[in-house]
Amino acid sequence: METSGDLVAMEIIKPPEGFGDEKELLYKKKKKKSIRAKSEERYGYKMDASTQSSISLHASLHDLSGYEDDDTGIYLEGYNQGVWVYxxxxxxxxxxxxxxxxxxxxxxxxxxxxxxxxxxxxxxxxxxxxxxxxxxxxxxxxxxxxxxxxxxxxxxxxxxxxxxxxxxxxxxxxxxxxxxxxxxxxxxxxxxxxxxxxxxxxxxxxxxxxxxxxxxxxxxxxxxxxxxxxxxxxxxxxxxxxxxxxxxQIVLRGELGKFNGMDLNSDEGRGARGVWVERHFTLTRTTLSYSKTPTSPPLKIISLWKPSPLSLTLNANSILTLSRGHTPLLLLTASSPVTLETWMETMATLISNCEDKWVENSGRLVSLVGAEKIGNPDCSGWVWKLGRRVKSWGRRFCVLKDAVVYFFNSQQGEAAFGASHLHGYRVQTVSILGGKRHAFELLPPEMTMRHYYLAVDTENERKRWLAALEYSIDRWINLASNNIQKF
The missing domain is CATH 2.30.42.10 (PDZ domain)
Structure with a gap:
């Protein structure tokens, strides 16, 4: 909901005596030291003049946590922009x-x-x-x-x-x-x-x-x-x-034969026809992956239905072809026709259901009453959050879990008023922002997406949140980026 001008006038506390001199001093210091967010210097993000002046203005005002936050609801843009695998x-x-x-x-x-x-x-x-x-x-x-x-x-x-x-x-x-x-x-x-x-x-x-x-x-x-x-x-x-x-959730796992068609653009692949190799395959509700052994790192992860559903074809020679559009991705075989048919039927069922429980689960967590109900979080605590429309700091209790930050007005007794999916975001520090010495920012992968400014009370707390945010975001791989789907 938009915050009206009348509400702003009603809630803002009268500045202390001599506030005009303090405002001028803040302006001069900024100009002298050329303090800018690191995102402006490195990535081309730039706060407009009205944003900068608003942040400086409210640095000397009282906490405006009583405002209705402009991040109410669930923000899914980061998640929707990619093909994410956890x-x-x-x-x-x-x-x-x-x-x-x-x-x-x-x-x-x-x-x-x-x-x-x-x-x-x-x-x-x-x-x-x-x-x-x-x-x-x-x-x-x-x-x-x-x-x-x-x-x-x-x-x-x-x-x-x-x-x-x-x-x-x-x-x-x-x-x-x-x-x-x-x-x-x-x-x-x-x-x-x-x-x-x-x-x-x-x-x-x-x-x-x-x-x-x-x-x-x-x-x-x-x-x-x-x-x-x-x-x-x-x-x-x-x-x-x-x-x-x-x-x-693992639906099926086991050994299958995979045809390694060599990359004809590489020196090793010129003139080669390819070979059959044994790989350990793991099928979950949304992905198919394979590795050399059950505990070794995956050699590839494939989404079953993003950006478009896989096509499955089983020929008379018991070779299963996985394609996306007109592009073959995998040729598979198994120790017996029955085993291969089981894999094909299971994958076909999952593809037809196209069930993404992740969005459903994050919505369920928003409705829980009490921040403590979100179990095993990556990080939690009180954080200052800068409003995006009303440039004022509000103190929120935040819970971070699996690249989603949940915003609460209190630690107990209330449900989260909002949640932001941070898939694809970057995290970095800000020198000084609006009087907050321990600030940091969450940079979106696209300029049109929401940009967050947060702050805590100590340097150690800032380091803790930065480490937790980077860990939580890194647990998601975007299969749609950096040609990661190339075979």
Missing amino acids: ISQEEEVNCWNRHEPLGRMDSGDSTEGEREFAKKFIALTHRMVHRRASGECYRRLGGCQLEINKRISLHRTPTTEYGFRIHGSRPVVVSAVELASPAELAGLEVGDVIMSINGLQVLDSSHSDVVRIASGAESLELELARTKNVVMETEDLEEQHQDDELNQ
Whole structure:
């Protein structure tokens, strides 16, 4: 509902004496320091003059939380813009437990497109590990509970490596550990936050500084804050029904034969006819994916009905063809005709139903009374939110879960008044905005979509929210972007 001019005049509290001088001072400071949101500098976003003056004006006014918020209802534009697939609870657990080679991926019998997809997927899961471990680190810092709970010693020879990979900065987090390496044998785990190296404190060090310190040493004494145990406690797969709500309930899984038609544009594919290889396939309510083994990263994920439904054709030679439009995507076979027919019939049923439970579930969560009813959130707490039409800060209780932020006027006793799907959004800090020193912004993938400005009361809280938002958004893969559907 639009906020009328009369309502604004009625609710705004009279400015304190000398307010005009303060307004002028704010203007001069902004002009002198050229303070702008980072999105303006890097991505071309630019606040118009009326927005800037409105933000400065209300920086000195009282909290206007009593206004009806202009984000009432469910905003789905981010979700509707793409073909989104959620990284399931099972796959997240796999990436925390997986030991992987740290060198170049073995091409083996994979196609160029499969190797590229797996590479992007692994990079994404490394980011997820870093963001989630960082969020846990900031949570402990906020409660004065961050402490060293693991110490290990690593040694290497001139011809060997330590066997682990790190990700991110401030903090630096272990994102991969190689099987049977010195790191794995010493007990290093994915998700370990590196607190110190050889007696040097590195919690606030950059990625490059940590690499420089570690690369020149033949042995490492590491002090760590372990986060994996805390993360795993919230990932009890036997009790999880979340994957069903996120369209990721496993309907069918097993081994199928896949025809690898080589990419004729690549050197390896010129003149090649292709080969049949065995792959592990997983069918959910909305996707079909396959990998080399049940626990290895997926080589491809295919939407069953976006952007258009798959077509299924079974020929007399027991070869199942999956096509989208006039483009064949997969040729499949199985150990028996009965098995292949089961896969075909199950996929055909799912395609005909086209049931997207995700939208239904997010709508259900909005109707729940009480923020605490949204279980296992990625982050929650009081946040200042800048109105989009009335440029005033309102204090809201926010709950973040699976790339959706739910807005509440109070922590208990009320249902959410709105929810915004942040699929495809980017997150970054703002130096100072409307008098808020710990502000950040949510940048949409398209200029025409909603742009959010939020703020919290401390720098540690801002870091916690940034890590949680990036983790929550990263759990969704857009199959429609970056030619990710190319075979």
